[in-house]
Amino acid sequence: MTPRDVPRPTDAELAILRVIWRLGSATVREIHDALLQDQPKTGYTTVLKILQIMTDKGIVVRDESQRAHVYAAKESEQSTRGRLVRHLVDRAFDGSATALVMQALSTKKASPNELATIRAMLEKIEGERR
Amino acid sequence: MTPRDVPRPTDAELAILRVIWRLGSATVREIHDALLQDQPKTGYTTVLKILQIMTDKGIVVRDESQRAHVYAAKESEQSTRGRLVRHLVDRAFDGSATALVMQALSTKKASPNELATIRAMLEKIEGERR
DNA sequence: TAGAATCAACGAAGAGTTTCGTAGTTGACG
DNA sequence: CGTCAACTACGAAACTCTTCGTTGATTCTA
Known part of the structure; x- marks a missing residue:
């Protein structure tokens, strides 16, 4: 309940978070595609891995009801x-x-x-x- | 000459930089003593090591004319x-x-x-x- | 239904950060 | 002159961050 235990996002995490905030929630594919619009070319599995780490950290929450998991930010x-x-x-x-x-x-x-x-x-x- | 090649300081580096800015320039001992006033207890050699790394990075400059080297910030x-x-x-x-x-x-x-x-x-x- | 596409999970590598112990050098002083 | 204190240098350990290849499972489609 306390947002205090959510760690500050790293740079790569923040780039992903910004996409999620913009879209409300998103799959790995959607986030990866959005990131490709910007400068750096990030691999799909890299985005996936960081999202998994962010899930462990409690920065995002994951909806696994679909095959393509849907991620949402825990903090505004x-x-x-x-x-x-x-x-x-x-x-x-x-x-x-x-x-x-x-x-x-x-x-x-x-x-x-x-x-x-x-x-x-x-x-x-x-x-x-x- | 260009400040662009000076990397952003890390957290530990910034804590040290703040002491140097305050004192103008300082030895490892002076910096270490100043840091002890704050919360975290950092070892002397830890401060020394970070200063050496900062010197390599070009974040600080070192005056070695005395036995106790004197460090100064390169950037304001x-x-x-x-x-x-x-x-x-x-x-x-x-x-x-x-x-x-x-x-x-x-x-x-x-x-x-x-x-x-x-x-x-x-x-x-x-x-x-x- | 068989092959192709899509997906999550895992592991590992490489870089950077922070920490500190140990070793070796220099200077002061009794 | 020998000992002690202060100092730098070095290296290693523990940790985090970022990246991506590989594997195996699921879904789509020709």
């Missing part, structure tokens, strides 16, 4: 992203999420639209504060 | 943080730094002071845009 994309951010903040930003935000803002240029989104988020937070 | 904290953020953005946020900013803002509560800092950064970016 939002929640996983949160854990990854928290880990980076702790490892490299002395626990300061603000420092990471500053870094991210200065690194990449955001569109006016995105800036407005961030601004709205700031106001929402400030609104909750008072 | 700012620059390394930038690379770590970029990596996470690419891996987990579809390349959208804004999405990561939103995630970081919603995850952690920032103080009014920090919010003001972020707001100032936003205005600076918007100022540059026009």
Whole structure:
């Protein structure tokens, strides 16, 4: 029940997770095909193996009712992203999420639209504060 | 000259790097002592070994003029943080730094002071845009 | 129904990470 | 000058990650 015991996904696992999140759930074949659209050519059995490992780790759940097993993510994309951010903040930003935000803002240029989104988020937070 | 060939630091390497950044430069003994202040008890030779590996990787440079070698970071904290953020953005946020900013803002509560800092950064970016 | 295609499972190899014990060297000091 | 402390170097062990070949079972199809 606690998402704490789900380990952070590795890079290869995260690439697979992103496909699953996008599709909702998927078979090995579907994931493999989706990954082929991107740069790296990953073998079918490699994807299968990683999914089996992820099942052992509890990162995904497997529906075996069909011959082609269907995999789904156990944790939401939002929640996983949160854990990854928290880990980076702790490892490299002395626990300061603000420092990471500053870094991210200065690194990449955001569109006016995105800036407005961030601004709205700031106001929402400030609104909750008072 | 290009910072591109410097690999991203691993977790253990990053812990050491943070000490070096804080002190400017340091010997193995100084780093080891500093790390003992934190939770994990790491052996002296472990720290030494990782520093040797980091030297091979080009993450740090070593001054061997003294018996106790003095290590310094090759890349600034700012620059390394930038690379770590970029990596996470690419891996987990579809390349959208804004999405990561939103995630970081919603995850952690920032103080009014920090919010003001972020707001100032936003205005600076918007100022540059026009 | 026989052969082809598809699938999961398994094992193993190779690379990278982290840990630390041991050995050998250098310098300080009584 | 001999001993002790501090230091670097080396290598190995344990572990994880990633990759893929092989095997055997199931399903499709000509």
